[in-house]
């Protein structure tokens with residue numbers, strides 16, 4: 001299968017690229033390297049033959065549509081996005097230009113290329129706004145509140161529009177809190193990418209809020225498996241990709257303490273405004289339509305994430321900045 005991955009130098013994207021190459025696909029990666037890195041593609045670049053290429057390109061630039069039209073991928077995994085909630089609040093127009101404008105450019109390119117399927121990574125943690133139902137099912141109201149949530153939902157709506165008006169099939173995976181090796185730390189790192197390197201460095205972490213707020217942590221390889229399955233199935237559907245298990249931030253802290261043997265208590269600061277109190281996605285629909293279930297438990301996933309930061313000190317230095 002000829003595939004194209006936008007955002008392929010990021011955490012999820014690069015793991016997906018490795019999986020696609022292992023499955024025998026040809027993979028063209030587009031990424032502007034804002035949060036991703038070429039180091040994440042080291043394995044992919046060592047693949048012999050001409051099955052892998054990398055192009056540094058901004059999806060918000062119209063050029064991407066021509067590039068896709070030339071590459072003629074059968075399936076596009078569209079992961080490139082402005083992922084920072086903080087930046088989205090500060091610069092909503094920029095966030096929209098990348099997440100909505102960038103998606104439109106990719107969709108236009110896909111139509112011109114004769115692509116059969118777009119697999120889109122939606123945000124399950126923002127899509128449902130303050131819907132209240134936990135675990136949250138796809139049937140809950142889609143009422144994102146944050147600018148990032150709105151831009152990701154609009155991009156998803158455009159995928160649906162192109163399906164109905166241009167015959168371009170899509171599946172949108174509404175991801176929970178993804179974690180694992182190669183996670184970008186950037187301006188506001190995800191919680192495990194922020195905590196894990198600090199535990200290895202024997203440095204206390206800061207918890208915003210009392211630590212009882214919950215998240216649904218899903219390991220990157222499990223997400224990649226769902227993406228791979230979605231390339232062939234579940235046309236026109238939005239599917240939650242989470243564990244259905246709520247884990248508090250305090251629990252993550254305590255598990256990392258046990259795994260690293262560093263038991264200093266966290267510091268506590270005021271909760272960040274707009275941070276949801278509970279996140280938990282019901283993955284039942286993904287099981288029905290993709291035959292997918294999460295398969296990595298939290299301790300295994302945390303151990304593999306810690307191992308990554310141990311053997312990649314450069315990533316750890318970036319993470320602790």
Ligand SMILES: NC(=O)c1ccc[n+]([C@@H]2O[C@H](COP(=O)([O-])OP(=O)(O)OC[C@H]3O[C@@H](n4cnc5c(N)ncnc54)[C@H](O)[C@@H]3O)[C@@H](O)[C@H]2O)c1
Pocket residue numbers: 006007008009010011012013030031032033034035036037057058059060078079080081082083098102121122123124125174175176177178179182183184190
């Ligand atoms: N990590 C999560 O918890 C989570 C949850 C829900 C949805 N998602 C979605 O999954 C996708 C991948 O996220 P990730 O966790 O791997 O993040 P990431 O930051 O590691 O990956 C995003 C990639 O997109 C690239 N990128 C950013 N802006 C770009 C642009 N304008 N043009 C081209 N490339 C650009 C970055 O350089 C990076 O390599 C994103 O669409 C994100 O919104 C992630």
